[in-house]
Amino acid sequence: MFSRSVLIGATLLTSTLAWNTDVHNQIGFMAETFFTSATTSILAEILEPQYNKSVGRSAAWADAYAHTSEGHFSYQWHWIDTHDRAPEYCHLDYSKDCAKGGCVVSAIANQTGILRDCIQDVKSASLSGGTNLTCSYALKWIAHFFGDIHQPLHANGRAVGGNTYKVIFGDRSTQLHAVWDGYIPYFAANVSKPFSNQSIDPFFTGLVSRIRKDEFYTMPYMWLACSDPSTSEECATIWAKESNKWDCDYVYSRVQNNTDLGTSGYATGAVPIVELQISKAALRLGTWLNKLVEGVKYVSEEQEIIEL
Ligand SMILES: *[C@@H]1O[C@H](CO)[C@@H](O)[C@H](O)[C@H]1NC(C)=O
Ligand SMILES: *[C@@H]1O[C@H](CO)[C@@H](O)[C@H](O)[C@H]1NC(C)=O
Ligand SMILES: *[C@@H]1O[C@H](CO)[C@@H](O)[C@H](O)[C@H]1NC(C)=O
Ligand SMILES: *[C@@H]1O[C@H](CO)[C@@H](O)[C@H](O)[C@H]1NC(C)=O
Ligand SMILES: *[C@@H]1O[C@H](CO)[C@@H](O)[C@H](O)[C@H]1NC(C)=O
Ligand SMILES: *[C@@H]1O[C@H](CO)[C@@H](O)[C@H](O)[C@H]1NC(C)=O
Numbered sequence: 001m002f003s004r005s006v007l008i009g010a011t012l013l014t015s016t017l018a019w020n021t022d023v024h025n026q027i028g029f030m031a032e033t034f035f036t037s038a039t040t041s042i043l044a045e046i047l048e049p050q051y052n053k054s055v056g057r058s059a060a061w062a063d064a065y066a067h068t069s070e071g072h073f074s075y076q077w078h079w080i081d082t083h084d085r086a087p088e089y090c091h092l093d094y095s096k097d098c099a100k101g102g103c104v105v106s107a108i109a110n111q112t113g114i115l116r117d118c119i120q121d122v123k124s125a126s127l128s129g130g131t132n133l134t135c136s137y138a139l140k141w142i143a144h145f146f147g148d149i150h151q152p153l154h155a156n157g158r159a160v161g162g163n164t165y166k167v168i169f170g171d172r173s174t175q176l177h178a179v180w181d182g183y184i185p186y187f188a189a190n191v192s193k194p195f196s197n198q199s200i201d202p203f204f205t206g207l208v209s210r211i212r213k214d215e216f217y218t219m220p221y222m223w224l225a226c227s228d229p230s231t232s233e234e235c236a237t238i239w240a241k242e243s244n245k246w247d248c249d250y251v252y253s254r255v256q257n258n259t260d261l262g263t264s265g266y267a268t269g270a271v272p273i274v275e276l277q278i279s280k281a282a283l284r285l286g287t288w289l290n291k292l293v294e295g296v297k298y299v300s301e302e303q304e305i306i307e308l
Contacts, residue, residue, distance in 0.1 A: 019147050019278075020182035021060035022195040027147045027282050028056030029200035033208050034286025039293045045122045046115075046139050048130035055143050055289075058136075060197065062144035065137075077107035077141070078148050080240055081157035087253035092155060092244040094237045104149045105240055107141060109232040112292070114138040116229065119293055143285065149239050150281040152246035152273070153177045167255065170262035179261060180251065180274070187262065188271040207279045216276055223280045229292050239284070246273055 019027070032040070032055055044053035051058040065071035066078065080103040084091040098106050118135035121127035130136050148154045153176065159165040162176035169183045186192070189203035200208075211220050226235035250273055254266055261267055 019151055019185070020194065021063055022197050023182065023185050023278070024059040024063070024144055024147045025056050025197040026195050026201055026204045027278060027285065028054070028059030028143045030056075030204050030208050030279075030282030031143070031146075031286035031289070032056055033200070034283060034290070036290050036293070039286075039290045042119055042122045042293050043139060043289065045128045046118055046130060046132075046135050048133075048136045051130075055139065056200070057197065058140045059143040059147065061140045073101070074107070074141070077102050077145065078104060079154040079161055080104050081161070082155065082244055083157055084244070086156055086158050086247040086251070088248070090156075090244050090248035092237070092241045094233070094240075097157070104145050104154060105233065105236040108145050108149065108236040111138040111141045111145070112229050112232040112288075115142060116292055142288070146281050146285040146288070147278075149236060150243055150277040151180060152243045152251045152277070153180050155240045155243035156247045156251075158247070158252065162251070165255075165257070167257050168260045168262075169267070171260065176251070176255060179267075180270075183262070184267055184270045184274050185278070187267045188274055204278075204282075207275060207282070210275075211279050211283055216279065217272075218276070220279075220283055223283055224287055227284060227287050227291065229288055229295070239280075242280075243277065246277070 035043075035055075040053075043055060047053060047055070047058055062074065062078070066075040076099055080092065080094075080097050081099065082090070082092045082097050094105055097103070102110070114134060115138040118127060118132065118138060121132070121135070127135060153162040156162070159176070162180065163178075165176040167174060167176050167179060169179050174183065186194075189195070189201070191203070195201040195203070210216060214220060226238050228235070250270065254269060255261070256264065256266070259266075
């Protein structure tokens with residue numbers, strides 16, 4: 001189907017790949033606020049030292065890695081391309097839409113399984129100090145893919161995930177994917193420069209406090225209806241379907257490529273969607289990692305019991 005590597009070769013824009021890197025960092029920082037102390041200390045032993053024990057700081061690595069020749073195999077893990085017809089018809093079918101070689105749903109499932117082993121290794125004192133790269137990568141990928149799977153244009157095949165759909169935003173020519181990756185989050189936060197990649201930004205602290213105070217139009221506990229890491233494929237499919245639905249409900253149904261999306265009302269209408277999707281990503285990530293740390297108990301190689 002679509003070959004994004006061609007596109008990347010032509011544009012060399014990391015923004016064509018995912019929420020902007022700083023937004024990924026911020027989703028990770030938000031997730032950290034939900035960690036139990038056990039999660040914080042166990043994950044600190046999994047990450048390489050350069051991240052100073054912070055999942056948020058590590059959450060953008062996957063984009064840079066996907067653009068190296070060593071990491072190119074993971075490039076397609078950042079999205080799932082549906083074969084539907086937004087905005088008329090949105091439909092995600094995991095078994096048909098997940099490309100050979102993987103997609104964001106299978107990658108979350110695969111890396112969750114690896115990370116579970118890594119957590120066992122830390123618990124049994126055979127891993128510390130971030131010395132096992134398979135483990136550090138698994139955590140960094142999960143932190144990143146929880147962000148991606150909540151970006152509506154990472155769950156839609158139209159126009160290469162919106163990358164070739166030209167639009168205008170704030171007087172600039174850009175494309176729809178970049179609008180959702182960065183322009184709208186910056187618009188929502190009313191900032192003119194990127195967010196920090198070192199610590200949580202006030203806009204995201206605000207989202208955390210809204211999650212805790214139940215100030216979204218859907219209730220945060222319902223976002224966790226599927227949150228058992230032993231059913232990772234099922235949960236990730238549900239989350240990708242939610243994202244895909246936004247492509248019909250807003251992203252492509254309201255877009256106009258002959259008006260400025262920054263001033264036409266499109267951006268304003270997109271703010272609650274972006275805030276919701278980012279908040280879901282962060283709460284789900286924090287909860288997922290807590291459950292992995294708390295719950296995993298091995299019975300044998302083949303059979304696992306998850307205690308929650
Ligand atoms: C690393 O994190 C600790 C607290 O977790 C903080 O005190 C320290 O300043 C951080 N170091 C760097 C280089 O950010
Ligand atoms: C699962 O993860 C391993 C280690 O990162 C990787 O080598 C493998 O290709 C992955 N498989 C799938 C289907 O994602
Ligand atoms: C890293 O951890 C994984 C998961 O436990 C394990 O399968 C692998 O053998 C480890 N690699 C090294 C080099 O120890
Ligand atoms: C956005 O920021 C600008 C400049 O920092 C400020 O003048 C303006 O009042 C802000 N708008 C909102 C809606 O907060
Ligand atoms: C973090 O942000 C600073 C300032 O924008 C930038 O110079 C630096 O390259 C970023 N670090 C990473 C790892 O992206
Ligand atoms: C606007 O989008 C439609 C549908 O993708 C396309 O057919 C049309 O050529 C676009 N117009 C411009 C000016 O890009």
